[in-house]
Amino acid sequence: MHEIKQISSVQNALVKKILLLKEKSRERKKTGLFIIEGQREIELALKGGYEIETVLFQKDLIDLNATYTLFENSKLTPDYIEVTKDVYQKLAYRQTTEGVLAIAKSKPTLLEELELKNKNPLILIAEAPEKPGNIGALLRTADAANLDAVIIANPKTDLYNPNIIRSSVGCVFTNKVAMGSTSEVIAFLKAQNINIYCAALSASENYIKTDFNPASAIVVGTEADGLSQEWLENSTQNIIIPMQGEIDSMNVSVSAAIVIFEAKRQRNFE
Known part of the structure; x- marks a missing residue:
């Protein structure tokens, strides 16, 4: 007892x-x-x-x-x-x-401690997300797609913020999550030979035309500011989701989900 x-x-x-x-x-x-x-x-x-x-x-x-x-x-x-x-x-x-x-x-979220067991990983990266609700939604998507890791670049809040735990409905615990500066994350990806696909408006190709079968990182920024120039300068290819209405962007978690599940479709949902 x-x-x-x-x-x-x-x-x-x-x-x-x-x-x-x-x-x-x-x-x-x-x-x-x-x-x-x-x-x-x-x-x-x-x-x-x-x-x-x-x-x-x-x-x-x-x-x-x-x-x-x-x-x-x-x-x-x-x-x-x-x-x-x-x-x-x-x-x-x-x-x-x-x-x-x-x-x-809590568990450490150091980038250098992130181990990728899959030799052909699919990773989600979010740069400087501020809203816990968006972070939680991204983590739910990552769990649903069984991604190999989620990396938060230039984090604005700690991973164990109660709002993140609540909005992720516990998926903060089911994902491999690491944090680091943008420079550190880019260096990590290059050392692992992981392609960098940045969601951006400029010099972009339709995400449908992008081959996500090789080791890939899908990188998203905030709705207000997008991605920093450092990401765009190191991008393998910028990608875009074509819009058919009057606006040129969607909620970051929605955009990430669309691209992630296209990547999973190409990989036959492995």
């Missing part, structure tokens, strides 16, 4: 620590810890090999046995803490929630 601790005060030291982890990127980086909310997200984190230290649950929302079930295929033995409804409402990020939170250890 697990020993069940209890917390009933929002002034509790652990509650204050969790609030800092939820709200402050600096605290997440300093401690190497972050917060996961929801059963599905915790399950995906466990599948992704994340180490979970503590589980907090609200018994009116989730049965204790259900929290045990999350770890039935894991060797981890986290601390279990029952919290009151007031405490849980203080900690929970989502309005519609499942009554369970976890404190987990």
